[in-house]
Amino acid sequence: MTQQKYGLLMNQLRRTGWFLRTGNQELWTRSSSIFLESSCSSSAGLVLQSQSTDVHQNLALEDWIDAHVDLQQRSILLLWRNRPAVVIGRHQNPWSECNLPAMRRAGIPLARRRSGGGTVYHDLGNLNLTFFASTKAYDRQRNLKVVTEALRGLRPDLDIRATERFDILMNGCFKISGTASRLSRKSSYHHCTLLHSADPVALSTLLRPSSPGIHSNATPSISSPVANLTDHAPSLQWEELLEALVQQYNKEFGLCATSILIDPSDESLFPGVGRMAAELCSWEWTFGKTPKFSIETQLELTDKHLDLCCSAHLLMEVKNGLVDRCQLDVPTDWLPPNLSVQISEVLVGERFCPHRAAAAVTVLLRSQSGQLHRRMHLLCDAVLSVIG
């Protein structure tokens, strides 16, 4: 960290009560980690607001704080928003949770977070709040109370309530916030969304399965009717919402923090955060961490030249995001068995990904011509359409 940046951060923290080796509160850097320490637990709170709208950078910042900040005597609230993105839970299957082809077409990234729970849609109309605390002080209902009380203060007419499963509902049935959390032995975080003015069409069209007939033990999402705060409070501005949330957080936890803008890609403040973001971006994390699953479905095939239709059966097993087993049962009068076996064989070991699978079968298709080529092509297209 350069002296100048360090000085800036110190000043910000001094203003907000977090000092560098002065008084009874200290902040210092050691072995490329920042440790935030305080002996004065009653005022040891910090509110950070991310300047980034990149989902992977923001998730990496959460991981960084979780890994590097000593939260035994203090709590942190992180406020962040993302450009359009779909965020799945740690133990979920992206192919059964979201419309991957539509996301690819729209250039919308998929992110797998480290916390459990279901899939949510993010855009700049959705606020994320991450409550960091010691595991001892971890209290999700209390955190949600910060949100519900802030909203009640802003708009007393709205009926806003947290549920037993830690959703927040507006007017009895519309979900405006979903929760997930990650607990470790000493520290923990609880994060939740807050729908202010997100795109409802994108939310509902992107949170649909890509592939049919998936069987797995992955965590399923619990779909709910959703609403934006602005549906019932059209004049509610971001600034007043953020201010009310910070005020309520201070009130609830007896703090006096003001929010500090931070850049989560700043390696001098958060050493190693870029590597953490790169890991979250990787195919191996996003898709490769999917719990093993199988796909079993019928493929309808039509050879238009001969006006001939048939139905094939596909069974695929996928482990670590890679095709582990593929079985194609095609009527033998439609395609000789050795050719459908060849298709299965080239797919085994490949990523369960349409681009990789297409590249693998393209080589095989070159080996045939005429009617057999046409039918193999049709069969390959049908298989690829299942790999969302």
Ligand SMILES: Nc1ncnc2c1ncn2[C@@H]1O[C@H](COP(=O)(O)OC(=O)CCCC[C@@H]2CCSS2)[C@@H](O)[C@H]1O
């Ligand atoms: N942004 C957002 N906010 C609230 N509810 C949503 C949102 N997007 C989708 N949904 C609805 O919730 C269900 C999934 O509900 P489910 O209960 O299965 O999952 C969750 O709520 C997970 C919340 C994760 C919050 C983290 C905070 C920071 S990073 S992501 C989905 O099918 C939709 O019906």
